[in-house]
Amino acid sequence: MLTALLFDLDGTLTDTDTLHLQAFRQLLNEHDGRELTQAQFDAQVSGRANGQLFAELFAGASPEQCQALADRKEALFRSLSPALQPLPGLLRLLDYANTSGMGICVVTNAPRLNAQHMLGAMGLAERFQHVVVADELARPKPDPLPYLTGLQHLNAEAGQALAFEDSLPGIAAAHAAGIFTVGVATTQTPERLMAAGAGLVIDDFEAPALWALLAKRVEAS
Template sequence: MTPAHTAAVLFDLDGTLVDTEPLYFEATRMLLARHGVAGFTWEEHAVFIGVGTRETLEVLSARFGLDAPVDALLAEENALYLDLLRTSTEVFPEMRALVKSLGAAGIPMAVASGSSRAAIDAALAHGGLAGLFAASASAEEVAAGKPEPDVFLEAARRLGAAPRECVVVEDSAPGVAAAHAAGMRCVAVPSVPAAPGARQDAAFEAAELLFPGGQTEFTAAAAYAWLMG
């Protein structure tokens, strides 16, 4: 699939624009500890990167036999996460540079995230990105989260852009799969790069532009040149 041009760019939020995966891990760890589950590890969290918060909690609730309804767990985790977000929101510098370059070129941009609406708005505000995106879409506003394409299709709809002319910037394998399911190209910047000598996840290898080393390898200049070329 090779669109004639890039009409719009859709950014994932957590782990792509902002370095919030450690905050989500901490919020999940705190939540589980409150409900009697100790010792939740980063390795256990990492398998859910790119998966919607509700879908993650549904799995964890079943795994650990939590008594609270998933809706209650979701509200509790969102509150914990927002408290962390208010004091520790870091935007990846090269991603900020890419957003500014695309904005200067007049390319419409949107955020499409598995986070809640409140979390999206807070991350953009505390990260100094508010007002730079013409639209945003949360997984809680669509029928299904990533790897389903719903949130990307909704973000494109809100921008008034045809999916085949949109490019997604993503850090997770489920996100790359969702972008392709939506009929969009994808720039992949893995938040958890493959170990030395190991192969990337097949979804990452299918991305139209891949930065195998993740944020340490990603540059705004290289991504911008590819997007505009």
């Protein structure tokens, strides 16, 4: 039975990586004149939680300094994203889930302020029953804990769910939680998403392969 859909946020509900890259570039330039290439961002930054990431980016900084830098970066991101567009087909999928009685949940490595901002900027703040923020848990993605927590919120088993992810840490987390994971190819190549554990890769939520999968899962239930 398919009873639950779990969604990453950045790069999955809306394509925000370009804005995050801009924010990181501005922060690094302000801090010590460093540059950040697209390739470095894709390989080292995209999809990761801020805790370990900022400790690596600013080696030698205290935890308090790293938190202040992370707060500055996220404030820059929010200033760059007053309005955001949902990925094509997302509203159709959310309507389908609602009509079918499926639970839906956001599972994100983003801070809660960002999650609230982004859902509001897309006009989706009222659409999600639960928002799981990895920073508020013991372990972020790529650990499966955020997705296991999302399943608990929805009273669903892994076999009853689909997860949607665009990043390699996110794919790894959902796959490790035992959830069939749909990779969204906004930030990574289909090949890398499949290698990380995606069972299907789509460009957006209008993909015929996604709707065929949904029909198959619902019919099987």
